[in-house]
Amino acid sequence: MQELVTRNKKVAFMDVSTTSIANFLRMTKFTEISKSKNPTEYSRSYVDEDGEVTDVTGYSEEISYNFDLHVGNLVHEKLVDITDNEKTGADALVRILIVDFTKPKGTGYEARLRTYSVVPDTEGDSTDAYTYSGAFRKNSTMTVGVATMSENNTKATFVAEQEVAEYPVSFVVKDSVEGTGIEGAKITVDGTSYLTDVTGIAVIILDAETYSNISVAKEGYTTQSDVSVTVSNKAVLKEVELVEAA
Numbered sequence: 001m002q003e004l005v006t007r008n009k010k011v012a013f014m015d016v017s018t019t020s021i022a023n024f025l026r027m028t029k030f031t032e033i034s035k036s037k038n039p040t041e042y043s044r045s046y047v048d049e050d051g052e053v054t055d056v057t058g059y060s061e062e063i064s065y066n067f068d069l070h071v072g073n074l075v076h077e078k079l080v081d082i083t084d085n086e087k088t089g090a091d092a093l094v095r096i097l098i099v100d101f102t103k104p105k106g107t108g109y110e111a112r113l114r115t116y117s118v119v120p121d122t123e124g125d126s127t128d129a130y131t132y133s134g135a136f137r138k139n140s141t142m143t144v145g146v147a148t149m150s151e152n153n154t155k156a157t158f159v160a161e162q163e164v165a166e167y168p169v170s171f172v173v174k175d176s177v178e179g180t181g182i183e184g185a186k187i188t189v190d191g192t193s194y195l196t197d198v199t200g201i202a203v204i205i206l207d208a209e210t211y212s213n214i215s216v217a218k219e220g221y222t223t224q225s226d227v228s229v230t231v232s233n234k235a236v237l238k239e240v241e242l243v244e245a246a
Helices: 074-084
Strands: 010-015 024-026 030-036 039-044 053-059 062-068 093-105 108-123 131-138 142-149 155-164 166-175 186-189 192-195 201-207 210-217 224-230 236-242
Touching: 024 074, 062 074, 074 093, 074 108, 074 131, 093 142, 093 155, 108 155, 186 201, 192 201, 224 236
Parallel strands: 166 236
Antiparallel strands: 010 024, 010 093, 024 155, 030 062, 039 053, 062 131, 093 108, 108 131, 108 142, 142 155, 166 201, 186 192, 186 210, 210 224
């Protein structure tokens, strides 16, 4: 049975330590923490083919943020210090840990750690509270490991397992007879679902590993529940044909 993943099941923690010992605190009082993969595209036309061909050659992850400033919040204080003092380079880097509460692992949960550059944008644009906004932009590779929580889930301890590479997988879902792209097809990978666009394409960023039992479904078509794809060291194109239901 599929279960909807609510927003509070994937929680961000920031390392606010001023020493070599990490201190990951929950990023509270944020009104926005939204991630964009920002894929880089390479498009070209070949003389013997109709239309244009596009490949995804890379990506630059970015997390947009917005928070209402609270006194005593150490995460806020760290970001305010970077913003107000216009810090640059290594002084503007932060480490953010994303903990996935839908994936228990031992006594903790699967978590991903990455270093980001803080890119401030605006502040004070609300009449109700003093706000800060900006973006965290990718500055390192990602490390996967296990995070254990404090009793009230406000602090996290992280144990790294491995650095992982991520690559874009372009799923192209087509009608088996017409050969045309199917808009709104739902692709489910490890419990997370994505929808294809008007051309029948959905670009999903996946870790370098083999995935099986991927589900591709669309009303009026027979669901494929055993699609597999292997992600190794480059972008992947995966075509899936759906058959109209009888």
